[in-house]
Amino acid sequence: MDELELIDLLRNRFSPENQKVLKGIGDDAAVIGAYPQLFLYTTDMMIEGIHFDLSFITPFQLGFKLVARNVSDIFAMGGEPEFLLLNLCLPEGTERDFVEKLLDGIEECIRKYRIDLIGGDFSRSPQNIFLSATLTGVTSSPILRSGARPGDRIYVTGTLGDAACGLEILKRQVKLEEEIKYPLIKKALMPEPMPLHKRVKDIHAMIDISDGLCLDLWRLCEQSKVGAIIFEEKLPLSRELLNLSKILHMDPLTFALSGGEDYELLFTADKITGIEGITEIGRITEEDGLWITGKNGEKRPLKPEGFVHKT
């Protein structure tokens, strides 16, 4: 049973009865309330040995990322983050200094995004560190995954694949000068999601790319009952990614398409102008399925691969 099956199971079993639930399970955040005052709710976990490894990430970065992952979900709905609840589960003997630095990272992130911490729970852990966070947000016009229409252009913010490449460098313990690897490693360990403030009303559908472009685009298409085609040569790849992929002997496309951890936004709209830092990477199609066209125009199917939890 994997994450996607479980989410389907939950969605089918627990269809909300309260009329205030405008969107329950199955988007980046739940949407609750009545127009124009809508509330957003999202929750996320970070588990030692699954989502992070303390030999790579500092407690400060860990605290920051725990919050930032949830911020990305609120931004993906076109919302502003508001209130945070934390669950911290730490092994016996965790040093006070570790806890302080974890809280420093959390504080840095909540100040950056003007979030208030309003509650939490704390427990001893039998072994690994378990962290979870629930973040609320507000919006007057939520952007769902389900709004994409055939003919829409597909845009992404920032560059793709950097975080996954940074993580690979850390895992392989590649010896490189700090300034070469730092930009990618920082994206892997301390992502700083950016909202789309401008032209939000022109956006039809949106999702954050935390599990990789392919998988998250597939999710958006599923919800919108459409397909998509991606133009390989248009994918925004950073100079750092291109350089370091060479050193790692890996295809930068693999990082960009299915690496995950990018915390960039993918959205669809009619032709859009006036937003900096976005790239048009493809089109929404009426026909089902994901496709990618290469440099010479050849078309191949794109598998929805990415980070899926299995038990």
Next chain:
Amino acid sequence: MDELELIDLLRNRFSPENQKVLKGIGDDAAVIGAYPQLFLYTTDMMIEGIHFDLSFITPFQLGFKLVARNVSDIFAMGGEPEFLLLNLCLPEGTERDFVEKLLDGIEECIRKYRIDLIGGDFSRSPQNIFLSATLTGVTSSPILRSGARPGDRIYVTGTLGDAACGLEILKRQVKLEEEIKYPLIKKALMPEPMPLHKRVKDIHAMIDISDGLCLDLWRLCEQSKVGAIIFEEKLPLSRELLNLSKILHMDPLTFALSGGEDYELLFTADKITGIEGITEIGRITEEDGLWITGKNGEKRPLKPEGFVHKT
């Protein structure tokens, strides 16, 4: 560093800036909004090896209790539960049947309390089961821990110590007929919190007794800047608790005062009538400190002992 130190640390570091935060960290739930429409938020964890042992609790009971613990927090604020977010972190190889039964228990509890599940996160676990839940609620008149006044009478709902005694029976694997031990074991494994619907406006302060009477009364007194005296002979002890404590060779008072897991409500008020199933157990005093008077009127200090997480 224990749970209480951490909560103090969090409260001091993260004092909310948003004027919508009427009560942040430090009560059973956070209170957000503006009168008369107030929102409540609480979050809670259940970790295998810390909060539960699968040799005692079934997945159904586990799912039920995960939600019920949070419901108790919302009731302790004088609120009605509304929306639930879940985090499920299960070891690789967890059987589908286990997941289904866990969800059955969650469903049973959310139906009982008319809650809607609106979101969640799912992950593989490296070892133990880690569950957390965030519950929202609504109220027009929140009851804080900080409202107790000298001279108030102290009331509790239900009976005390049953759950802790039930847990002890399970741990020691005491061989007893099912009908004798079942009522206490059920309270330990599948608590069913009850709200106080009547006379809520007359209540000055309230808390749920999830960590034991002594510790939770101490918390309420701390927040209200008062003390309290408990009358030993007035503590509501069930016939089952008295019988089984004898079999276990344990003092029923130990279970009632510091056993924890009761999920009953403790509240203070002027003399109150017309609520069934409550017992007056003591008085709030102007002077600091917790005291208990025995059958012969002798007074001894009551230590704030109960369930506190340490790392």
